[in-house]
Amino acid sequence: MEPLLSPDRPKHRWWTSEWPMTHALEEHARRTDPTIQRLPLALMRENPPLRRYVEGFGVPPWDVWGYTAPADGPWPERRLVAIFKRHPSEQDPAVLCLDGPRDSEHRFPDAGRRRLCLYYPDDPPERRWHVEHGLVRLFDLARQHVLAEHIARERGGKPKDWPIEFAEHGPARPAASDPTLALPVELPGLGAGGRRR
Amino acid sequence: MSDKPITTVEEAFESFERNTARVPDEDNADAKEIHPKLRKAVTDELPGTTHFLSGSYGRRTQAKRLKDVDVIVVLDDPDGEFEASASDTLERVRTIVSAHELVNYTKISVRAVKAYLKDYEFHVDIVPALRPAFGSGLRLARNIPHEGYDDWTLEDPEGQLQAAKDKNKDTGGIYVPGTRVIKVWNKPYRTVDAILRSYHAESILWHALSDKTTLQEAAVAFFDEAYDRLAPGVRTLVPGSYTRYVDDRLDDDDRATAREKIEDAREKAHAAADLDDPGEAMDAWVKVFGASFPAPSTNPDALAKGLRSGAAKAVGAGFAMGGERSTIKARSWSPS
Numbered sequence: 001m002e003p004l005l006s007p008d009r010p011k012h013r014w015w016t017s018e019w020p021m022t023h024a025l026e027e028h029a030r031r032t033d034p035t036i037q038r039l040p041l042a043l044m045r046e047n048p049p050l051r052r053y054v055e056g057f058g059v060p061p062w063d064v065w066g067y068t069a070p071a072d073g074p075w076p077e078r079r080l081v082a083i084f085k086r087h088p089s090e091q092d093p094a095v096l097c098l099d100g101p102r103d104s105e106h107r108f109p110d111a112g113r114r115r116l117c118l119y120y121p122d123d124p125p126e127r128r129w130h131v132e133h134g135l136v137r138l139f140d141l142a143r144q145h146v147l148a149e150h151i152a153r154e155r156g157g158k159p160k161d162w163p164i165e166f167a168e169h170g171p172a173r174p175a176a177s178d179p180t181l182a183l184p185v186e187l188p189g190l191g192a193g194g195r196r197r
Numbered sequence: 198m199s200d201k202p203i204t205t206v207e208e209a210f211e212s213f214e215r216n217t218a219r220v221p222d223e224d225n226a227d228a229k230e231i232h233p234k235l236r237k238a239v240t241d242e243l244p245g246t247t248h249f250l251s252g253s254y255g256r257r258t259q260a261k262r263l264k265d266v267d268v269i270v271v272l273d274d275p276d277g278e279f280e281a282s283a284s285d286t287l288e289r290v291r292t293i294v295s296a297h298e299l300v301n302y303t304k305i306s307v308r309a310v311k312a313y314l315k316d317y318e319f320h321v322d323i324v325p326a327l328r329p330a331f332g333s334g335l336r337l338a339r340n341i342p343h344e345g346y347d348d349w350t351l352e353d354p355e356g357q358l359q360a361a362k363d364k365n366k367d368t369g370g371i372y373v374p375g376t377r378v379i380k381v382w383n384k385p386y387r388t389v390d391a392i393l394r395s396y397h398a399e400s401i402l403w404h405a406l407s408d409k410t411t412l413q414e415a416a417v418a419f420f421d422e423a424y425d426r427l428a429p430g431v432r433t434l435v436p437g438s439y440t441r442y443v444d445d446r447l448d449d450d451d452r453a454t455a456r457e458k459i460e461d462a463r464e465k466a467h468a469a470a471d472l473d474d475p476g477e478a479m480d481a482w483v484k485v486f487g488a489s490f491p492a493p494s495t496n497p498d499a500l501a502k503g504l505r506s507g508a509a510k511a512v513g514a515g516f517a518m519g520g521e522r523s524t525i526k527a528r529s530w531s532p533s
Binding site: 036037045048072105117118123127128129133136140150169170 | 212217261316318386387487498500504505513514528529530
């Protein structure tokens with residue numbers, strides 16, 4: 001179907017009624033980590049894998065809301081992209097790493113294995129990102145993930161080489177609830193603090 | 198980890214240049230496959246042309262990733278057809294390039310036809326040029342319709358290439374990799390503005406170096422030179438030229454802003470270079486170049502332990518021991 005005529009467009013354009021939220025997210029990011037930037041249309045057009053991923057949504061690219069930020073490490077460049085296909089209270093953002101090796105098992109099979117499995121979706125809230133954490137913590141989580149991938153790869157790539165906690169593959173048992181792990185929220189006005197759905 | 202252990206600051210610079218500043222081999226391999234095809238398409242349609250690689254790709258001074266490949270195409274213009282209009286010439290080249298199967302879309306800029314590719318993120322800039330009737334240099338298109346320019350201006354891209362080659366030889370092979378290192382400082386990420394225009398930074402380093410040197414010495418020399426050359430009223434000549442300045446369009450406010458940032462980096466660079474202990478010096482260079490610079494605080498083995506214990510935290514766009522921001526205690530997962 002012609003993207004302009006897609007009936008899914010309003011769902012992708014959730015952000016048109018959430019300007020206070022996106023403004024709060026961006027203001028917080030600007031103060032804390034100015035390397036975070038709203039996802040430019042040019043990047044969606046010029047990066048072939050990202051272009052194909054976004055084309056798969058079936059809507060015009062300007063309907064798609066997202067952010068991009070770099071990850072520093074012993075590599076030339078790692079660009080991270082967080083795409084909010086739906087309102088963040090309804091669906092976790094998809095976080096992609098556009099550059100570098102894609103051999104890690106801690107990735108989703110779509111997007112040419114560029115989408116990172118940052119956390120187990122059924123883990124308790126203190127072990128997942130939610131919108132009150134702000135964009136910086138989302139990208140920090142992704143930066144930690146690509147650093148962990150690098151370390152694991154250099155060590156040999158076995159499961160034991162993964163340097164941070166991980167859930168077993170597939171349908172895993174959720175981690176035990178441990179509220180002491182919860183970080184103080186950065187943007188308390190943005191949500192219920194817990195889980196959507 | 199993959200590299201041999203780093204024991205000196207210069208080895209840290211070499212590792213930083215090799216692993217972070219240098220364009221990945223696969224990007225260069227892609228470029229080597231693509232640009233000859235577009236060059237051939239243009240020369241097939243416009244017989245008698247010659248062409249060569251130019252710009253930072255030609256000088257091998259692009260940093261971190263390949264952004265564009267500049268190809269100068271010197272047109273054969275016996276009847277003055279191209280001479281008559283730079284914009285018409287660019288349109289003609291655009292028609293040829295747009296028809297190529299590799300090309301997704303094209304744009305015309307002041308001097309070039311920019312060919313954006315279907316399967317690669319870098320673009321190829323085809324820059325038409327005319328050989329002047331007398332003297333050296335090349336006349337490049339100047340297509341600025343809203344300012345009334347549709348002509349050709351004398352530039353010296355061949356001289357710039359030669360100046361870079363000569364400087365690299367004179368400095369014992371340090372100028373080219375040193376430029377890449379400085380460019381990482383100048384614009385560490387795509388999402389932030391560059392402090393200086395890329396070729397301005399490159400030109401300052403060109404003027405800062407004269408003899409055999411090291412990467413660390415080159416970095417310190419750059420910041421000293423940049424601080425002097427950004428002073429009010431001072432200008433920087435294009436490498437190899439005695440008449441043209443690289444920064445004659447930089448306004449005073451931007452010059453002052455850049456100089457403040459350079460002054461800050463210069464102080465940090467001198468502080469790092471003055472340290473005797475290599476580990477402490479490397480950590481001090483992290484303050485200039487960010488968490489990609491190899492140092493005890495950014496060592497992947499130390500970070501692996503620190504991530505588990507919580508001693509490694511996020512700082513800037515990376516992670517370091519003793520960083521600033523705590524991270525969610527997430528468990529990475531694999532869906533299958």
